[in-house]
């Protein structure tokens with residue numbers, strides 16, 4: 001008879017290959033399902049003062065090219081930081097599954113190129129609205145503001161107006177160099193590191 005407390009050990013618990021596949025599957029679900037806990041993550045960039053971190057929505061996941069990406073405003077602080085230093089990390093945590101994933105790599109900023117155009121074409125109107133704010137996100141204001149012109153505040157503007165946001169839109173693709181995974185389990189946690197060097201993937205366990 002299987003001991004009760006061992007029933008909930010997942011098949012990836014002692015298996016690096018299954019763990020690796022599980023990471024990609026969680027990210028793929030995260031991208032597709034807005035209710036998934038991995039639909040958003042926290043990107044860290046290098047700032048000259050403090051480490052810099054914020055939430056972004058996971059927009060694209062591609063196991064073949066080893067990339068994940070998010071959308072942002074080309075005028076934002078995070079883009080300015082990435083222009084100075086393109087090293088980036090993105091952290092995810094699924095509370096229910098007790099899995100943390102840290103993805104690290106190099107950021108490629110796509111602005112007004114083919115990749116950005118394709119991403120923009122697949123962006124919903126509601127999301128496009130973020131990019132029509134008049135001044136750069138993070139600009140000081142003496143009063144509380146949304147950044148939109150008054151006539152655009154409540155309603156969704158026409159597609160013509162929304163499409164003006166394309167000038168401010170950027171697709172940031174993270175070319176993954178490493179992925180660190182942590183799984184919390186009461187019998188003992190598991191931690192693993194996956195590194196990609198010149199397209200060669202290495203997999204190793206780490207002590208949690």
Ligand SMILES: Cc1cc2nc3c(=O)[nH]c(=O)nc-3n(C[C@H](O)[C@H](O)[C@H](O)COP(=O)(O)O)c2cc1C
Pocket residue numbers: 040052053054055056057058070071072073076077078079137138
């Ligand atoms: C749930 C959530 C999702 C967000 N998604 C994005 C996003 O996909 N892209 C983005 O640029 N900012 C997103 N933001 C806002 C950022 O966290 C951040 O406040 C903003 O981009 C300014 O960051 P920066 O000044 O460091 O560039 C999101 C915030 C929250 C709370």
